[in-house]
Amino acid sequence: MSQYPFIISPVNEEEAQSLPEFIKKNSSQLHKQLEESGALLFRGFSVKDAESFEKVSKAGTPNLLENTGGGSPRTLIQGKVYTSTEYSEDQWIPLHCEQSYFSSMPNYIWFFCLIPPKEQGQTPIGDMQELLTRLDPKLVERFQEKGVRYIYNLHGGKGFSVGWQKAFLTEDKQQVTDWLDEQGADYKWNSDNSLSIKLLAPGLRNHSSTNELVWGNQAVNWHVDTFPAQMKKMIRRVYRSEENYPKHAMFGDGSPIDETDIQHILKVQADMEVTFDWQQGDVLWCDNQRMAHGRRPFQGSRKILVALA
Structure with missing residues (x-):
């Protein structure tokens, strides 16, 4: 299995200031890498707010989706950018692929760290293809x-x-x-x-x-x-x-x-979770059909935004 998330950082200041252009320019390579690793973490780029995050996510997946009928509380920030799940900070959220309670689900999910948590608050991820090899085969068969x-x-x-x-x-x-x-x-x-x-x-x-x-x-x-x-x-x-x-x-x-x-x-699921600490400006792009995500409890302010495609 590939290591994930695959971390991508700018090589110079010009590249750091233009993540949407970087994604468009390297679209085929990035999609190939996403297929291999399941998750890409863009770190060190200048992504400062919901508006710039929406431009980034549209650069990779132009047709963003409305978050309709979601099973957890969220707030629309702008366009098709939403808050991540608004459960209280002491709540732990297990791994899941977004909207997999519907017959069809988004292909991709984007995350943006606007305000990193003071402590914990990671967004663990895990490969749901690999999970099948670890679960009891009889349980898998029932599902x-x-x-x-x-x-x-x-x-x-x-x-x-x-x-x-x-x-x-x-x-x-x-x-x-x-x-x-x-x-x-x-x-x-x-x-x-x-x-x-x-x-x-x-x-x-x-x-x-x-x-x-x-x-x-x-x-x-x-x-x-x-x-x-x-x-x-x-x-x-x-x-x-x-x-x-x-x-x-x-x-x-x-x-x-x-x-x-x-x-x-x-x-x-807990045994296979992969975590990283959020940094301000981080953008995580996941293959939502394969790569599940969750949330660790946290302390202090935390604001992670989300877009679906």
């Missing part, structure tokens, strides 16, 4: 055969977890309905203005460029047994039925994913 069903209950403005207005970044219910219809999602608007969604997505996927099989789901990130003990206890007490949990994951046929499976996946 490949059954797929994953995601339970997604979004409140209408007040409640635990994320409201649909935040997830879809709109107050327009018709806009949300139209988008869900396009996705072929199973959903229901409730009398209290909340929204209940069931998403069916693959457990494993074939990479769209290489056709290699990769681990392609977010079962551990959505499953209640991944949550801190107190939160898990509260969710089970308040919501009772798994169908009513704010977020949860089960196999595609509705059968449960055992806690032992969840813990096995988490352990194997």
Whole structure:
């Protein structure tokens, strides 16, 4: 397996001031390197704000995507640049490929370090093709055969977890309905203005460029047994039925994913994580179909921006 992330730094001041031009000029080489290593870290270039970051990401992937229906809270900064997941600083986020709870997912994800954390707060990454070789083969077979069903209950403005207005970044219910219809999602608007969604997505996927099989789901990130003990206890007490949990994951046929499976996946993922400390101005470009990312807890200010393509 290739070493990742592959670090790229400017050779002179002129190059440092023009990362978008550098990416355009070396596009074919960079895409080839990205296919080999799965992640590129641009360090030492002059990328100062959301606007310059958007120019950088568009230079590599011109067709940026809106972050619609995301399973975690974010804020739109400008154009198609968003904050990274806005969970509290003590929260640990396991490895996952962005939006792999949908039937199709972004090909690429970009990260930009606007404000590095004072302590920790790394964005670990891990190769989901390699993960398949480390997981219990019988577990992999179950996920490949059954797929994953995601339970997604979004409140209408007040409640635990994320409201649909935040997830879809709109107050327009018709806009949300139209988008869900396009996705072929199973959903229901409730009398209290909340929204209940069931998403069916693959457990494993074939990479769209290489056709290699990769681990392609977010079962551990959505499953209640991944949550801190107190939160898990509260969710089970308040919501009772798994169908009513704010977020949860089960196999595609509705059968449960055992806690032992969840813990096995988490352990194997943690063992293969690769981390680096963020520096201001860093830009990380990942193959989102292959390279998963997470987040370590942190102290102090931290602002990482994200773009999808």
